[in-house]
Amino acid sequence: xxxxxxxxxxxxxxxxxxxxxxxxxxxxxxxxxxxxxxxxxxxxxxxxxxxxxxxxxxxxxxxxxxxxxxxxxxxxxxxxxxxxxxxxxxxxxxxxxxxxxxxxxxxxxxxxxxxxxxxxxxxxxxxxxxxxxxxxxxxxxxxxxxxxxxxxxxxxxxxxxxxxxxxxxxxxxxxxxxxxxxxxxxxxxxxxxxxxxxxxxxxxxxxxxxxxxxxxxxxxxxxxxxxxxxxxxxxxxxxxxxxxxxxxxxxxxxxxxx
Numbered sequence: 001x002x003x004x005x006x007x008x009x010x011x012x013x014x015x016x017x018x019x020x021x022x023x024x025x026x027x028x029x030x031x032x033x034x035x036x037x038x039x040x041x042x043x044x045x046x047x048x049x050x051x052x053x054x055x056x057x058x059x060x061x062x063x064x065x066x067x068x069x070x071x072x073x074x075x076x077x078x079x080x081x082x083x084x085x086x087x088x089x090x091x092x093x094x095x096x097x098x099x100x101x102x103x104x105x106x107x108x109x110x111x112x113x114x115x116x117x118x119x120x121x122x123x124x125x126x127x128x129x130x131x132x133x134x135x136x137x138x139x140x141x142x143x144x145x146x147x148x149x150x151x152x153x154x155x156x157x158x159x160x161x162x163x164x165x166x167x168x169x170x171x172x173x174x175x176x177x178x179x180x181x182x183x184x185x186x187x188x189x190x191x192x193x194x195x196x197x198x199x200x201x202x203x204x205x206x207x208x209x210x211x212x213x214x215x216x217x218x219x220x221x222x223x224x225x226x227x228x229x230x231x232x233x234x235x236x237x238x239x240x241x242x243x244x245x246x247x248x249x250x251x252x253x254x255x256x257x258x
Contacts, residue, residue: 080103087175117141182218191222195223198226212234
């Protein structure tokens with residue numbers, strides 16, 4: 001049985017994706033009793049994440065706040081792994097790449113074992129830790145982290161030192177995660193620090209590939225920092241809503257669903 005906090009976060013994600021969900025559907029999806037669903041919804045409502053209504057719950061709003069990495073990495077694991085597997089196909093031996101930060105980017109690290117002679121940089125603290133384990137076996141990899149101020153909630157290096165580091169790089173491709181994506185406004189994030197570091201990552205890469213699960217779409221966070229037209233590809237899971245996918249394709253954005 002899942003830890004209640006993780007289950008509630010997954011229920012919250014379902015409500016954000018569907019906009020409104022019945023108690024019965026939540027019980028069916030998560031294999032829990034109606035009583036447990038109602039308790040979870042009461043707790044999520046108390047925390048201000050959703051609005052509990054008669055017979056179910058509705059999304060509170062479309063605004064995405066600061067992600068907590070340790071919670072986020074346990075959500076949508078299967079989808080993130082599929083996305084990471086697809087992303088790994090873009091990497092060739094001898095490439096220089098950036099794996100920015102975030103839980104989907106973290107999943108990509110474990111799939112690089114069959115690659116050769118990679119140069120990998122990252123802005124993610126947890127990504128750097130996993131890369132350290134990887135280079136113990138892959139002696140032909142060159143791995144570096146930007147350093148800087150550690151933001152614990154998002155497990156990311158930020159600040160002037162981190163931004164300056166990426167401004168001095170030229171890489172083949174950058175894989176970036178997402179806090180919130182709007183078809184109209186593009187990617188947005190929780191703080192100016194986060195926006196500055198990801199912008200510096202995208203500006204030094206020949207190709208920018210967004211890795212994100214479908215729950216991040218049709219959301220907005222505090223600061224817009226990247227138009228979707230400035231990305232070369234978006235890789236997400238097949239649960240993406242049809243009308244959202246169609247809107248992206250109409251804009252000429254390369255979209256890969258897995």
